Amino acid sequence: MKKTIIIFALSLFPLVHAVLSSADVKDRPKVELFYSSVLATVNGAPVTLYDVILETSNEEQKLAMIYSGAQLVKETQKLRAKKVKELVERKLCSVEFKEKEYKIPQQYVEDMLDGLAANMAGGDRKKLEKKALAEGLTLNDLRTKAHEKLAVDILVFEFCYRNVFITPKEVNDYYQKNALEFSKAPQIELQVLLLKKDGKFKDDFDETLGKITPDAVKADKEIFTTLVKLYSEGPDVAKGGNIGWLEESKLRPEFAAAIKDMGNASVAGPVQTSEGVYFIRVCDRMGARSKAFEDVRDEISEKLTKIEKEKRYDSYMNRLKEKAVIRYFIEE
Secondary structure (H helix, E strand, C coil), X not given: CCEECCCCCCCCXXXXXXXXXXXXXXXXXXXXXXXXXXXXXXXXXEEEHHHHHHHHHHHHHHHHHHCCHHHHHHHHHHHHHHHHHHHHHHHHHHHHHHHCCEECCHHHHHHHHHHHHXXXXXXXXXXXXXXXXXXXXXXXXXXHHHHHHHHHHHHHHHHHHCCCCCCHHHHHHHHHHCHHHHEECCEEEEEEEEEECCCCCHHHHHHHHHHHHHHHCCCCHHHHXXXXXXXXXXXXXXXXXXXXXEEHHHCCHHHHHHHCCCCCCEEEEEEECCCEEEEEEEEEEECCEECCHHHHHHHHHXXXXXXXXXXHHHHHHHHHHHCCCEEEXXXX
């Protein structure tokens, strides 16, 4: 007797939206590539380049806004390889679903197509079908993809996500063992005055440096702020050179050495660098701080839950792979 699994709040929209919203991509592969560009097979069932591009085209366009040349090719290959893995796992779940004789009520698939039509075609199934045909797909193709996606969601929830519980002890133990993850490094607030060697005072650089040094090293906040606004070509001149709070460990080595062990309201300088001479005023310091357990308890619980789900998912997929014949025709 076939089993019927009730489906709760499963969404197909991201999957099919990627399929249909890719219609405007120029020079997209033709449908013929379905037969000629097989990237992997699961028990003989193909995963094609066309299948992959249907779901990656939007992301590939985004990559082209960030990368170019050889790096773009590399990033595109990584994206497609990841999608091939996902599609292989989807087919594995589809096979398992059929073997276990589970059954998805057809009405669930139809309801999702209705929702997709509402979202993509004003509620008109005919318009949805027209959009699908523009991509070389029929409504039955969308039903098949919907069924496969639902099979994945059902099996993954049932065998990987259903009974994942993280105990308070596990949360507390993680907090105790990973204290650095929940602490802030020492911070320092600085004001900076930069006199550039090739800047607006380059013609009388030494004279200007000699003129401002006695006042700068007094470390008086008002005087230092005035000097910044008159002479500095460094950051945040309008704010008196106050660059805000920084992690002390991330300062340039020459700056870190200059202000080491200096107290608040003190000035280091002149500090010689390739771009010019700096005066650095220490406004304030803040020691290392740890986040309270109560503030990060939920964050830790969510993280441990995610880790456990991923572990179970990988284990489940490995079991499915052991029962299947999988062939890849690309470099993994």
